[in-house]
Amino acid sequence: MAKWEKIASDYHCNFWKNYCFVKGAALQPELIDIQQVHLGIRAWPKTIDYLYLPETWKRGHRKLAQLASRDVSLVEKILKKTKLNGERMNAFTESFVRENLTKYSNKKIVESLKKHANFNSLEYAWGILIPILDFQDVHYIEDNLKAILGRKLSKAQAERAFFIFTQPLHDSFALEQEKSILKIFQKIPKKLLEKDAKDILEKLEARYPAISRELRNHVKKYAWVFYVYSGPAATEKDFVETLKFYAKKKTNAVKKLRKMENGRNKLLEEREYFFQKMKLGKKERKTVELAAEVVYLKPRRKDYQTKSYYHLEFLQREIGRRLHLSLSQVRSCAFQEIKSSLRGRKIDVHEINKRTEYHIVVPSGKEIKIYSGKKAKEFEKNIREERVEIGIKKEIEGQSAFPGTARGLVKRVDIPGDMKKMKEGDILVSTATTPSIIPAIRKAAAIVTDEGGLTCHAAIVSREFEIPCVIGTKFATKILKDGDLAAVDATTGKVKIIKKAKK
Numbered sequence: 420m421a422k423w424e425k426i427a428s429d430y431h432c433n434f435w436k437n438y439c440f441v442k443g444a445a446l447q448p449e450l451i452d453i454q455q456v457h458l459g460i461r462a463w464p465k466t467i468d469y470l471y472l473p474e475t476w477k478r479g480h481r482k483l484a485q486l487a488s489r490d491v492s493l494v495e496k497i498l499k500k501t502k503l504n505g506e507r508m509n510a511f512t513e514s515f516v517r518e519n520l521t522k523y524s525n526k527k528i529v530e531s532l533k534k535h536a537n538f539n540s541l542e543y544a545w546g547i548l549i550p551i552l553d554f555q556d557v558h559y560i561e562d563n564l565k566a567i568l569g570r571k572l573s574k575a576q577a578e579r580a581f582f583i584f585t586q587p588l589h590d591s592f593a594l595e596q597e598k599s600i601l602k603i604f605q606k607i608p609k610k611l612l613e614k615d616a617k618d619i620l621e622k623l624e625a626r627y628p629a630i631s632r633e634l635r636n637h638v639k640k641y642a643w644v645f646y647v648y649s650g651p652a653a654t655e656k657d658f659v660e661t662l663k664f665y666a667k668k669k670t671n672a673v674k675k676l677r678k679m680e681n682g683r684n685k686l687l688e689e690r691e692y693f694f695q696k697m698k699l700g701k702k703e704r705k706t707v708e709l710a711a712e713v714v715y716l717k718p719r720r721k722d723y724q725t726k727s728y729y730h731l732e733f734l735q736r737e738i739g740r741r742l743h744l745s746l747s748q749v750r751s752c753a754f755q756e757i758k759s760s761l762r763g764r765k766i767d768v769h770e771i772n773k774r775t776e777y778h779i780v781v782p783s784g785k786e787i788k789i790y791s792g793k794k795a796k797e798f799e800k801n802i803r804e805e806r807v808e809i810g811i812k813k814e815i816e817g818q819s820a821f822p823g824t825a826r827g828l829v830k831r832v833d834i835p836g837d838m839k840k841m842k843e844g845d846i847l848v849s850t851a852t853t854p855s856i857i858p859a860i861r862k863a864a865a866i867v868t869d870e871g872g873l874t875c876h877a878a879i880v881s882r883e884f885e886i887p888c889v890i891g892t893k894f895a896t897k898i899l900k901d902g903d904l905a906a907v908d909a910t911t912g913k914v915k916i917i918k919k920a921k922k
Contacts, residue, residue, distance in 0.1 A: 459781035508542060528761060576693075592726075605673065637658060638654065833849050835856060851868055852868060887909035
């Protein structure tokens with residue numbers, strides 16, 4: 420029997436999300452002419468392993484790359500389908516925030532939950548197709564882009580052009596939020612931001628009602644941005660802490676916003692310069708243009724899902740109220756369990772609690788298998804565990820996501836609970852960054868991650884915040900420890916340990 424292997428890690432992923440992910444991967448053959456890529460998840464309360472059967476990914480990758488090579492518009496079609504489904508999902512789930520869910524019948528609760536599961540699984544089905552284009556050392560979009568640029572330009576020009584063509588042409592939701600909070604920061608008396616968050620909010624309400632209203636509207640619009648899978652949602656206090664951070668740094672909001680605008684204009688000018696210089700054919704130009712679309716829309720899929728998970732919490736809390744379950748327990752229920760329980764059948768709380776502590780979700784044909792407790796432990800014999808021999812290293816190499824250099828103390832930050840140790844100028848080291856640790860990222864002199872490629876979160880956010888960043892090092896978190904003094908050269912993708920922290 421083929422062994423499952425770990426392909427990546429993630430954090431704070433609840434069972435509901437994990438089930439939708441595995442179900443979505445199983446739907447792919449219904450969307451496009453490839454055989455099923457077998458993807459699964461092994462989950463603990465704080466972390467998960469994404470699992471895969473390598474041969475199925477290899478087979479799916481070959482067929483999908485073949486189809487994309489024949490028709491370059493296929494990737495564009497996948498991106499458009501992902502975007503359209505995500506927008507429809509958000510338009511539907513917004514009703515969970517807007518409407519009085521206590522007035523929903525049990526039947527409507529079940530129908531709403533089912534509809535979210537269908538939307539969300541379909542979003543994963545379309546969204547995961549783009550990563551399947553990559554396999555081992557093959558990076559489909561990046562490799563094709565580099566090949567074209569290498570034929571048309573000198574080495575130095577090709578390197579610059581690669582950087583330019585892998586910049587998104589539109590703002591991410593996170594960058595939209597950043598611009599919005601900077602505009603609020605412009606209007607607030609900076610002396611006021613020396614106080615604690617509670618005092619600031621009280622004084623804004625009393626003395627500056629227009630700014631207070633603008634901040635409330637900001638929270639209403641962007642509370643979900645850092646939510647990821649399980650929250651919590653951002654509050655007024657959280658955004659006030661961002662304002663305080665800008666005040667402490669003596670940020671010039673006008674200058675910063677102008678720099679963002681000028682940066683986009685300069686990007687568009689350089690794109691046009693390289694297009695004119697290269698004189699590309701129609702297919703070559705579409706391949707080059709696709710890079711920016713992928714960089715923009717691949718992570719946007721995750722944003723649509725983040726927003727839907729934030730909305731879904733309102734429905735899940737109502738389900739919990741009716742079934743006398745905690746939010747965590749509701750998130751650990753399968754759809755059929757909730758449906759049956761709302762019809763009067765007693766739910767197996769013991770099984771739900773076991774699943775919360777540890778579960779494995781994998782496909783079996785068109786069915787999805789769920790293992791928890793002893794059955795999950797027994798299934799582990801089907802998983803080939805990672806065994807990495809690293810040895811003693813003084814230097815780590817990865818891929819440059821945003822150029823620049825930095826020197827500082829290492830701080831390992833994977834989840835929001837890790838952020839309290841992060842200080843201004845530290846080197847943030849993570850398995851893979853997520854929107855939930857943005858407050859720590861703002862303080863970073865540089866970012867270094869184990870995982871990631873052109874469209875990973877660390878790559879996107881480092882470009883938006885202009886923070887030197889090295890991604891895809893594979894073992895940075897196993898070598899760099901809190902308190903190590905490190906030098907990051909994100910231009911070359913190298914990280915050097917200058918001095919190890921005292922044990």
